[in-house]
């Protein structure tokens with residue numbers, strides 16, 4: 345069994361999509377965004393970085409008791425290896441998939457995350473940050489467009505790399521980016537949207553993204569701000 349410690353965001357959705365695609369049994373514990381339920385000593389035992397999502401494999405194939413895994417890139421590789429699915433067996437294609445997966449978690453995800461931060465959450469008047477990260481998101485969409493113009497998926501077949509990139513692309517309109525301007529990305533995005541496992545993930549009772557997470561300009565209480573971007577969040581890194 346996989347216990348998924350979940351938040352209904354792009355990073356969380358990557359893992360539900362993978363679990364659904366791989367047909368692995370899982371439980372979901374939801375951590376409402378902005379509430380800071382994961383900013384505890386106990387949660388640090390699962391992820392010393394106090395971020396979501398995290399999985400715990402209660403019965404890893406190699407024994408040794410329950411195994412927590414954090415960082416979505418590592419989680420996706422772990423699940424692909426456990427299920428034997430969605431990471432190509434061919435070594436050359438496997439390397440292609442791993443490159444795009446690392447591209448997502450090391451660049452595409454963080455740049456989109458910063459764009460969401462400056463456009464949707466930061467106090468008004470952050471023009472430089474907005475310009476910088478929005479332009480970088482557009483640059484990365486051009487990179488995706490280039491790749492998806494020559495290949496149906498990021499590698500020769502649908503893989504965990506596509507599962508990592510796709511949820512972030514779905515959030516583009518929230519940062520005033522129109523994916524329709526990127527025809528190959530749009531074609532790829534629509535194809536993935538029709539996959540039954542993806543439909544189950546995005547519409548699941550426990551996993552669908554709630555409407556109030558989708559506000560273009562979020563209004564957080566001081567406590568929610570502290571949990572998400574302020575003292576409470578930073579303080580979690582010093583919990584012993």
Ligand SMILES: N[C@@H](CCC(=O)N[C@@H](CS)C(=O)NCC(=O)O)C(=O)O
Nearest residue numbers: 351353355395396397415416417577
């Ligand atoms: N690089 C991490 C990013 C994880 C991350 O930033 N998660 C966000 C949700 S998308 C989170 O935990 N936010 C709450 C917080 O920062 O306290 C990964 O890929 O797992």
